[in-house]
Amino acid sequence: MMDTTSHRRELSWHRWVLSWLCLFLSYGVTATARANDRDRGIGQDREGTLWVGTSGGLDCFRHSSLVLAEFPRGSHDFALAAGNDGAIWAGSTNRPLMRLHDKQVEFTELGEPVRCAYRDPEGTVWLGTSDGIWRIENDRPVRVATIPSQETFQQVQAMTKDAAGALWVAMSTGGLLRWKDGVWTRMDPQLGTTEVARIYSATTDARGRVWLGYHDNRIVMVDNGLVLRYGATEGLDVGLGTALRAGRRLWVGGQLGLVHFDGQRFHPLAVASSEPLRGVAGILEMPDGGLWIHAVPGIFQTWWFRASCLAVVLAGLWGLFLLRLRQMRVRMRGLLEERHRERERIARELHDTLLQGVQGVVLRLQSVAEMLPVGDPVRNAMEDALDRADNVLVESRDRVKDLRAASEHTRGLSHAFAKVGEEFGQDHSAGFHVVVEGQPTPLEPIVRDEVFRIGREALVNAFQHADAQRIEVALTYDCRELRLRVRDDGRGVDVEFLQAGGRPGHWGLSGMRERAKKIGARLDISCRSESGTEVELRVPARAAYLGAQKCAWRNRLGRIVGGGR
Template sequence: MSCAGAADIDHGAYWRSGLLQTGWSKKDGAPSSVFSMTQDSAGMIWFAASDGLYHFDGARFERTDQIDGHKLLSPVTMCVDAFGDQLWVGYQYGGVSVFEHGAVRHYRQAQGVPEVTIQHFGKMPGGMMWFSSGKGMHWLDGAMWRHAGAADGLPDGPTAAFNILPDGGMVVYFPDGLYQSAPNSHRFRRVLQQEGVEGGELRPDGTLLINSQQHGMQIFNPVTAAVAPFALHNGHLPMMGYASDRRGALWVSVGNGIQLLDREQRPLKTFTPAQGLVGKGFGSMLDDREGNMWLATEAGINRVRETRLTSIDLPVGMDAPSVVAGNDGAIWVNNLFTQGNLRHPTISIAADGTRSNTSMVRVSASYRQADGSAWFAADRALWRWQGARAQSWNKPAALLDNDVQAMAMDTQGTLWLSIIRHGIYGFRDGDWRPRNGRDDLPRMTAVSLLADTKGSVWFGYTQNHLARLENDRIRQFGAEDGLAVGNVLAMSRRGERLWLGGELGAAYFDGRRFVALRDSNGNHFRGVSGIVETADGELWLHDADGLVRIAARDLAAAVVDADGARVASERFDYLDGHDGTPSQIRPLPTLVAGSDGKLWYFTTSTVGWIDPAHIQRNPLAPTPAVTALRTAGRVYLAPAAGLALPAHTDNLEFDFTAAALTIPERVRFRYRLIGLDSGWREAGAARQAFYTNLGPGDYRFEVMAANEDGVWSSTAAATAFRIAPSLTQTVWFRLGCGLAAVAALWLLYRWRVAAAMARVGERLQERATERERIARTLHDTFLQSVQALILRFDVIKKRLPAADPVQEQIEQALKAADDVIIEGRDQLMDLRIASAYVGDLRKALADVGAQLEAQHGVAFLMDVSGTPRKLAPDVQIEAFAIGREALVNAFRHGGGSPVRMALDYTALTFTMSITDSGPGIDATVLAAQHRPGHWGLVGMRERADRAGGTLDIISAPGAGTQVRLTIGVRMPGELFKKPLFRRTPAKAA
């Protein structure tokens, strides 16, 4: 029996007749022989069964031996109950466990728990915890359980049932009667002496429904202690068990099924194994927080829930019903086909459910006129009902064997009828007129008819054919006008648009063409046989899969392209109580609007309704949970934050769920992995996520869920974890690899520089060798030949008379020849100097200065600043040549003044200057940058340019001359071409 507290009582609306029962058995993973059920704060349902503890999220049953990583005391559980965030578990052989926020506390015999079966838990509003067992009642006093016995006013012996009262007190059932405590107290007194009371159920009004084999069912008032009889009106079926729910309804096990009783204790709904009930009768019952009822039977678990579509009971054998709306919320239910002699008449059903039969049978078509009158095309007559008054007209003899397919009345009061194999007829004041006198009407049978408020009459035919009678003119439409619905089964026009439905979809007429209507995924609505546009602008379709609602705002926001108009829509299908298949021939249309705003639909097997203004919604957001994290080698159940995964964990699977119990098939999830994903991923109905090729680092997996009405959870379930890096994934390893790469690049660079320098040295050596060859050739041939000529001319000169005028000419020629010899020797020195002084520029220039000092008797001074470094070979040759040329010029033209040379080495530049204090260089020579007939200055500038430097010559008359060469450090990429410096080895410094 229930031990629900006062906080669980809900005075909600009573059950409607639209109920759907779903069952799960062992083959579905559900437990059997369940002793107790509860729902935790996250919405999960828990079952204590003989073979263990189970939980259910609406989609999957799972048996568990542990909660949050803590093992149960025993797999044989007898009682489970949830209070706030606490989950209490009782065992068959004694022991109690309470799980809360990832922790557990176990109570055994040492804590006062007897080694007997724990039956039920209860919690008083003040927080006092109780359980019943084979040794009576126990309450929790701090860390110990105390037995409530004779000292507390209770008899010794077992008890299995008790109720927490609305005032905070308790009623306990013992074999000799009822015992009641004061609020939040463990002191009891007997309030009813009556043997054989088996238990009781707390009702919404605070009274108890008790039962005993001796006295039957009774109502006990805990406030007055009064007892009153209670009678069932369930057809004298046996009562094998009962329970009361939060709505005040009574559920009764009747031996081979379960009955739900109405407020007068009469059967409202019966569930049997033939209707899908798993088992024969329930042992425990649970109201969940979403308003569903759970019944545990001996064979499995059953859920009963209200559907959004409410079907009505039909007479047995009525398998081709149709509906037309009456006045004041009433409807008429017709039946077309008969079975043998069974001919169901049309039924009138008032808004309060009162039913009455009529004399009309085999109604194939019906129509509601604007004034509320209802027209019926019956077997042999045409009927019109105005309130309770009926009028009929016999069909013409030629039409008796043919059913009416559709009817519509125009603004002139003419009733248009489409009759099988006879086409269109007009009816007015008892007169039947073929095609209503319109020879221009198509002669085929119209499948559907519509007379709109603008005075037009529309005729829907098969194969995308439509006609309109407007202003006494007929216009026909077809595929060339965009019509693509196939057979035109339904038409509706309330506003400006004409809506069409057919076997291939739905469409609307925009005044020029027909536009196909598709859902947000681009799919057609199949087999649309009913269309209603409500006063609020909503569009409702009845297609092969159920009802479709398209809100007015979604119609306004429709995206129109070449394929039609895409709209967001909401579907009501079998999950909402839709059963059967709507007609595709007749009777039509299969969806009509009642005068009270309800929409009535019918299929081959059912008639039902939905109120667009009061659609049942689930406002309760589901609570998501991450249930497992799986790696290649391990499963982490309910992974806690801060989980550390080993290195090389690159593939992960996350299992998640959310307890949404009403329509779990429509629950939707989205998830993300912070540290990888930039946004949410839509998972649809899937409850797993997979990630591959993850690297080391910190991650956080989050998941959110939405219920069947799109209400998303306010917070995400999350689990944070870290994947440890392997040795090769550490920062130090990567840094080491980086340093190794840098070192390798540096070594490659040094090798490349060395190779380049070696090639340069080879080329310089080749050049020096060639210069030496040329120099030897010039010295041994050309200069020797010139010298021999000079000697011969000198001999000739001496043989001539001293006064001979030729003497002067020969003297001038000999002087010119001496200049040639000197110039030639200078050139030979240039050729040989590259190989003679490649090693040390400073020493080479010092040697040149010393030779010139000795030759000309002029002082030579040399100054070196900075750290001397070797220049690149090609640069050194050019610098030496410039320095030698400048020294020669200074000694020759410096007027005997001392010659000074300065070499300056810095980190970025090399500077060489040669200075004298002589007469200086003529201004015209400086301006021309060379002396006529001499090319020394030009050569120095060319050499400076080849070395990548600049040459400055500073001179003024009487102020001496300074020649300064400056070479800067080149870009690193050019060092291979023309490197400037080479480090001087320490031993040579």
């Protein structure tokens, strides 16, 4: 409840009481009376609450002004009016007319739902349905008028009674009627309004003047033929006028707030809360000037709207993050492709210029060495140098092959590994084949490059050191991970070499582990004497695949369909 005449004074007084209350609470205050304690002081505030000081603290006795009206659950869209005997008449869109008295609910079927209920100054309750006007007589509804035929398909939106005893009835989709002595009169022409102007609220003040609230932020006052119109020029800013109450002042509530009229202008009601009143649907002024207000929060004031805004902001940030991530991936892919093109260029330059030039020099020196007699020390020295030059050429060709292989595997890992097997198979009798499981999926360029290099190093070790009869490469494209397995049936690797990270002076195994760590993969090397070696590389899907998020969703869906397997 809000006392508009002395709100600030009462608020400061309440703050003084609350400050003392907090002081007493620190010493253990209860909200119930202690009959055995001796009273130390008693006082009553403006709301009727009794405060009693005892040896145990501060007690309060408060009278509740609200009592639960227990109508049937599920009832909604109430139209309420109070009878003289303490009963409450309630209309609902999904229940018959209800009368609540002494916690008992009685039902009366009127044929149509009651959309409007009004109590006039004499205490008579009026009810409006789509086909008639009803009045409560001896605790029973009695039809007193039938809605004109042209208004049959409308609902009664608002009712009020003027000083002459005539009932003013506003219809839901437009139109204003006045009922007096059993005769209906259309009031729209007299007010200078059209039939489509919708009235949402109506009231009559103590002087018998009729006030009407329209949908377009407009109030109309009718006083014995005098019609006055008020709007934004007079300070009215409530939007759709959903509630009118005439008491000590004229109160107007609407979608945008609550205002009162001083005879000339409308003034907004200031409230303690930082947020203004929104969606005012009901106003009740008490005899002492206090107000009861039913305000429905606007859509932007509800918790779910704010939660939705937060979700939209978070979704926007997530979208920006994904966009940035995609841009970085495109950029990294471009850089890697550029690196591959540079490798191809370097490989061509080395092969077409340097290696061929060195090979020509070696052949020339070889011809010169053959001109010397056999056993000549100079010839022996030149032949040793030529042997070392041949080794350098072989090693250089291997490096050129590595550069070309790194660019060729962009067409697919299985194709790249098959090419490696063909090259080494020319000098080895071991059987070699590549197995692909699952649907091949595009890989991240960096991951693809590192996986190929790890697999190629494993194949080099298998062909050159395992003395195997069978070598196999298995690629598995799974929604959870990418798996690469290189298996052979050779003599295996000594355990001490594995624990030491490889043979002294060789960096193949340590390089494989470093590459696996670089892409967040797991590398396992297992071997048994006379049973061969298996190199297994597992790369998580989120790091391996382009579009890994889609694959993750397919994986989750597959587990749901498969019963969580």
